[in-house]
Amino acid sequence: MSLDVIMDIVSWIAILAGSAFMLIGAIGTLRFPDFWARVHAVSVTDSAGMLLLTLGMCIQGGFTLVTAKLVIIGVFLFITGPTATHAVANAALVSGFLPKGADKFCSEKKKLSPEVKKTKAKKRAPLKGKL
Amino acid sequence: MFAAAAIALFIGMVIVLFRLYAGPTLYDRVLAGNAFGTYTVLFIGVLGFLTGRPDFLDIALLYALINFVGTIVVLKYFRYRAIGDTSPTPRGTPAERGRLKDQGAKS
Numbered sequence: 001m002s003l004d005v006i007m008d009i010v011s012w013i014a015i016l017a018g019s020a021f022m023l024i025g026a027i028g029t030l031r032f033p034d035f036w037a038r039v040h041a042v043s044v045t046d047s048a049g050m051l052l053l054t055l056g057m058c059i060q061g062g063f064t065l066v067t068a069k070l071v072i073i074g075v076f077l078f079i080t081g082p083t084a085t086h087a088v089a090n091a092a093l094v095s096g097f098l099p100k101g102a103d104k105f106c107s108e109k110k111k112l113s114p115e116v117k118k119t120k121a122k123k124r125a126p127l128k129g130k131l
Numbered sequence: 132m133f134a135a136a137a138i139a140l141f142i143g144m145v146i147v148l149f150r151l152y153a154g155p156t157l158y159d160r161v162l163a164g165n166a167f168g169t170y171t172v173l174f175i176g177v178l179g180f181l182t183g184r185p186d187f188l189d190i191a192l193l194y195a196l197i198n199f200v201g202t203i204v205v206l207k208y209f210r211y212r213a214i215g216d217t218s219p220t221p222r223g224t225p226a227e228r229g230r231l232k233d234q235g236a237k238s
Binding site: 015018025026035042046049050060061072076087089091 | 132133135136139140142143144146147149156158159161162165166169170172173176177185188189191195198202203206209
């Protein structure tokens, strides 16, 4: 078995696994019941599927300009994909969007000191009028 | 094998579009749009390899850049109802504002 064949096999495995991850993430995006569950499904495509597919394409490209471009795309997507997902989740949380069934665990709110409550109310207050 | 990857990515794009259409809340739609952008970038790359012309990767890189900025801009717009300067309206007397600004500059 020469090196080329081994690299081919590795790249095919990476590409197939990446495709499987992308499909799994898409199905999860469609089927999960809740926004917060869907974030998990999307983060699978953002990290695992993207990295595996880019890795497989890099191995197929060899030492060329194509590989350099693929590395740039991979690094950029690896940084910005989770960042964008985090931004969406953070925006949803700030807008007062709680996970399904989170009301059970919210009894701690009553134990919060009044000062904390006040500051939280102040932070949220200007938004309510606008939205 | 690139054909299999392309087909898987295409099916994924279609499924994510369903979520983009049906998403009950705004954040579901933004999330699906962001995922759709990632799918598109990878699909363009795979399509370039499939047709033997990997020159499409420039377009994929450009799409990745636009996708990130677009997601952030949509979120910012629906949070503040403005895309440009969203700094809160100044409070207090002008002297106080100047003092605050100086503190901000120092730190």
